[in-house]
Amino acid sequence: MPQRLHDIVGRLYRPPADGIRQVFALSRADAERLPALPSIAIISVTAPERPPANISGFAHMLRLRFADVDFLKPDLSARAKEKLPHAFTAEQGSAIRGFVEALPDEISSVVVHCEGGYSRSSAITLALHKLYGRTRIRESMMASENQVDLEIAFRKLHELALADGDLGYEYWYRVAELLKRAAVMESEIEALSQELEKCPIEVGMLPVTTTRQEGGMAAKQVSKKKYLKILNKRLRSEPSASPSAAFVFYPLGAKAKHATGIAASEQRSKRELEIMAIIQHKASSEFVVTEEKAA
Structure with a gap:
């Protein structure tokens, strides 16, 4: 078992003592290897062209199918535009909210998975954290460290949170842009520091x-x-x-x-x-x- 998945399973067996739910973003392959604990709820996201994930034994599971496409981006490639008919929808956002809000108190962990564990699952995880403040987001357990993936996550987050009077797409778009700029700037400073040392x-x-x-x-x-x-x-x-x-x-x-x-x-x-x-x-x-x- 990979170390990252091993760490997550350990946290699933030992949920936080403060009662705050923890949320993990995983890949499809990792989610299919999870133990069927009664304290876990699953949000399973698969690509439209892929079969359902091989996950069973969980009393609380929501299955969704939508493409990994940044549908709010104005200059999509031709290949990305082909995925738009299968993009994330407001109805799916409502389904996620309804599913989470109906979970019984004994559910201490929510696992969200998509195909790779980078974009769609991370987006939903971030959205749950924003919508339900006290939901504990295990950032260290999220597979993505790519700012582009986080930008997609923030944009999808807007769709989920819109009904609660969210700050709006433009706000989250600016946040994502700043994240990318900060990451680039940090790498530039590091490169300059290395040159300076020489x-x-x-x-x-x-x-x-x-x-x-x-x-x-x-x-x-x-x-x-x-x-x-x-x-x-x-x-x-x-x-x-x-x-x-x-x-x-x-x-x-x-x-x-x-x-x-x-x-x-x-x-x-x-x-x-x-x-x-x-x-x-x-x-x-x-x-x-x-x-x-x-x-």
Whole structure:
């Protein structure tokens, strides 16, 4: 049994003591291997062209069939458009809500599965969490770490929550866009940090930190690796801070009282300064979504 499925089965046998229902998103193959515990309810989602999942022994099970297509996206490919007649419907959203709301108290876990366990099951899991606040969503148990899949999930979530006066498609679309931008930005910062680490320190230039000692200030040399680690941490925790503010750079042989961060920065390579400026800009970017009720 794969480790992820093994962990989920363990949680199914030991539900939360606080009484909050837990929801898992699984693939079809994993769901077909679950033990038929009386405390589990199943929402089985299969593709229109596939046979029903081989799942039995559960007293509470809802079977649905719809295609994995981002039906709200305006520029679908020709292949995706062919799936639109089998897209998720409002009636199916109502069926999910009715099924969950009718579950007896002894149901402590809801397992939602689709074919791959990435998009449709994750969308329903997120929607249940939003609709029923106290439903515990096991994010670590969701197979998808792909922001595109999460974007689809957020869009489908809107369809499920619309009847409750949801914030609207535009709101969730902006949330998804910000998630994607943040993920891309994080990878860009990581790539720049790796390039920065390869930049040579200019001759006659070493990073140092200052410490207060008896009789004045003392300069302590640090490795570039440590400098980068502290710099990135500082930029993420204090986005408005200047990169050079994390350390004071002293040219070798210069008196501490005469050295300045600006003078030292001028000795650094052009590319290194450029990378540091880009990282600072990206790390200080703000993501804001205005919560406006749908018209």
